[in-house]
Amino acid sequence: MIIDSVNHAGFHNGLRQPDQVLTIRLEHCPSTIDWKAFDAWLSEKLAIVLQARVEEAALDNQAIRLTWRILQIAAGLQRAARIPVFEPGRILSCRPDADKPGAWLGVVAVPRLDFIPAQSTYLAYNWAISLVLEMAAASELPPRPEALYLQLEERVLQPLRAALPAGKSSIHMLRTAQDRGVPWRHLGDCVFQLGWGKHALRIRRSKVETDSLIGAETAQHKFLAAQWMRQAGLPVPDHYLVLDEAGALQAAQNLGGPLVLKPVDRDRGEGVTVDVASLAAVSDAFRYAAQFSKQVLVERVIPGVCHRLLVVRGQVLYTVKRQPIAVEGDGRMTVAQCIEAANERQKDMPVWDRPPPYPLDDLARDALGRAGLTMSSVLGKGHWAPLRRIESTQWGGLDVDYSTTLHADNVAIAVRAAALFGLDIAGVDIISPDITRPWHENGAAINEVNLAPLLGASQSSLDTLHALMGRLMDGDGRIPLGVVVGAQNAAIRARALQQQWIAKGHACYVTSHQETVEPGGGIMPLAAQGLFARSMALLMNKDVGALILVAHTDELLDTGLPVDRFDLAERVAGELVAIGAGGGTASERTDKLASLLGCTSMLIGLHASA
Template sequence: MASGSSPAGFHHGLSQPDQALTIRLAHCPAGADWTPVDHWLSAKLGLPIQPRSGSGGSTDDAAETIWRILQLAAELQRAARLPVFEPGRVLSRMPDESMPGAWLFTVAVPQLDHMPAPSLHAVYNAATALILGLAGDPASFAEPERLYAEVESQVLQPLRQALPLGKSSIHLLRTAHELDMPWRHLGNGLFQLGWGRHSHRVRHSKSESDSSLGVDAAQHKYVAAEWLRQFGLPAPTHTLLAEEGQAMQAAAAIGWPVVVKPADRDRGEGVTVGVESEESLRAAFQHASRFSKQVLVERMVPGTCHRLLVVRGRVLYAVRRHPIGVEGDGRSTIAERIQVANARRMALPAWNRPPPYPADDLARQELDRAGLTLDSILAPGAWAPLRRIESTDWGGVDEDFSTTLHPDNAAIAIQAAELFGLDIAGVDIISPDITHPWHENGAVINEVNSSPLLGASQSSLDSLPALMARLVPGDGRIPIEAVAGGDDALRVARARQRYWADRGLACYVASHALTEDPSGHAVPMAAQGLFARCTALLMNKHVDAIVMAVQTDELLETGLPVDRLNRVERVAGKVAAWNAGAITQAAGETEKTLALLLAHSSPLHSRA
């Protein structure tokens, strides 16, 4: 990965920064029947093909081929958790004179900052090969498991290694995209939402304003429980151990049954519940020790774990977290229901499959605890548990209690998030009944998660617009204008700066050579050029508005730093030529520069 690389710009009207690629189609399937191809893409990859805009139902084999390549390449990037939400567009096409029947397409596609070019090219090469193969012989892809394995090893894994992003990021950024909120990758999985004063930075589901001390405390269950208790909130009773020999004494003091868990892991890793004997305690301790050097032996609290998502002082949803299980139909055995459930999951692309429904010894133990076996037939609507608890490794089922959550339980979740200084917190409450107050039924706050997984359930997905609204004002945008032309461009830009100042906004002016603050003072910057100076201002939380004085044709090379301009004004004079970061004596591309600005502006507020 190149160090110090410049952010990507907006060139071709996409809502994401873009770049131009050339895709060579060595051949196009003449008279292809796209119906089975599209059916396969939808059924096997979960990719419903959108109609080609402007086609009017006409047939064009080359255009139909490239359109599917673009959609598939975007889907493969999303499968690798990369936030690519539009396929791009065709800019031009021409016959390849070196080979009869071949075509060269120039396409504009989304570009993520810090994505190595070879990784991006590999995606489009893979998408091209797959679409051509499907169009030539769709029947040969009827059994896709081998293809899934090849895509996983040759495309998705290299993409994740090139740009490792958390599972929450793509859901957050998809919500921002749907809300028309600008965002940008700042590197290492850190994203900025919005611009200037309205900007907010997140990584996975961590917020830039989270307390680092609180995050550290929340990640250690023993410390977190001590904080909760001292703050007057209900917390588990437990003992922190480093040696197995101490476990029996701890369990006897606490009282059976107990829970054994690693002290500093989450997602249910290494947890054993319902431990009631010395033999099972030793096994549980050894299991937890594989995840951490410190192990907790904890009094088991009656009830079920509930996850409450708290964002800046408000509970956005509450769900009861049931362990993975199968629902009866009154006819089939539990073993048959497991087979049906796993068949549904196997129909999904390999990278989208949840963990399989188990029929192992642990599942038999849980069924036995419920008075069932794999041969039992459940009544319709009845559930058979296959694990004791929900976890990331095993999966589970969420039952929404957002509308029936007792206010007292919501209150302690909010207090817990505030105690640890967390903007976004997943507060887990173990309660027999979350609709009743904690102080009446012995419920406790089991964990406070500083980086809760977002988008893993429908309740979580539904909460994301409200989450974004609490982090970023409105759509996160600030006014950004451009004044293009010769020497007068800077003078007019300063006049527009005063216009915004009269309205109480801290407006900055940027040109290729200078940056000025709202008082008209020069702001020294290491950044050179209009694009870099404007990008720097977009990261500055003191900036309420920006006016760009466009006096060179630099933006033809870099693209715009934003996807949209509120206003464009042309003044007298031609822009100067900008060549590889330097101004030359030659006249620049004035009309092309103006056209680029106008293509990204509001037509109601532009003066050409």
């Protein structure tokens, strides 16, 4: 269990994320552990592939080996809850507990997110400790730990998701940023800043701050969005907006069938009924849609299949044909047996990684009937039995990539639609009988323009995340950063560096714990106290093209560093003013901060000749 913690505001222990230090107690360590079997079980059953410690092969210390696995399981549980923890952390020390024979104390540095309650972090690590000790001591590891999955889902993952309801897209965006070396930080309310200063970009899920607010609101209202597109010369289906059942019936008579009825302002396929072919069915479909919205769209069906085109800043990155969820035959089993077998196979996956279950219900029977099949049909391998009429996030589906065969005219209307609403990231849905042919040749139409499309849900999406990040960010999103440590001469050196960086074309700012100097030499008032707070304020400022910190005090030893690395770190003569809570003399704390920053020495001023 966790018995102590030390939080830093920034970077302190060499991680790529801001960190905190935890002290954990292992009440007992099993004397014999089959590490190969244990690690294989973690990989297969918890989807946690362990990172190797360089020195582990030479270690004969069960406590350290267990602690290293605890860190990785805790990080994995947080990722499963979509909390962006991309590195396990570091073991700082591990020693026997002098107060409790047989127990061990581990001091570890682990990633920390701003605005995440401490108890949420402790929940993940305490469960990881219990899980590792229990499984390591077990005589036999469970081959299908369904009870454990459900326990983790209910008691760990759901509370963690409640602490940070960031959504699925966020963790894919942030992992890609991490892989590309783009710095990021949680600003609260599931908003993350990518990059620093002039390169900063704030995101929430797959929304970006550069999206038009007016366009985003309009795109989410299906009727108004269609009016915009129709006026802009883009193809959309014919439809009516209705408020009651009588209006729906009249619209159906005006349009003729078949029809689609859907709520005007919902997504994920909620409340949608397709292929409505009778007035009785119209009434049923209206009542269903009205459960989700006060306004309902009655729309003439466009022949074809829905295709999702992801548009990012004027470029289509991928196109998938969105087919409904289906099961593949094997030449022996009935459709019902194939569904049961598919759901049984999913039980080998952690519950948090499972796609929606294959349905065995009336909607599935209806979809099968429309395809000329029943639950008793036997299909050969390569033949598929559809279990829904349409693909949706709620039900899942099958995505077939058409990125390389998409017709250029269809690319053009997707890009125009995203630009019409001012969306830098948009999921444009085109219904077409053949997306490889131009829309004006086969009657295709734009069904929806989706704000904040789900990212990472298909292999096509995963494969284009780096291209997406490349279109959003300028390089790695970093600006030149420097720090000068020392007494009053540090400010002199920092101002000299500022002029050098300005001469190179950077809008360079200099800040100490109490004063911030603009590129023009003026003093910039900031309602922020201390070097760390002032640095963070400037990293959020899009006027800042470069930044130099002046460390006159030892504050950063207690707060941690505001960034993971500096391009330049120098130390000049003189000792820091000791204001921190840590022990040691001023000279020792100056040496410690210089070491943390990796400073080179540059003696200037009174001690230059010493």
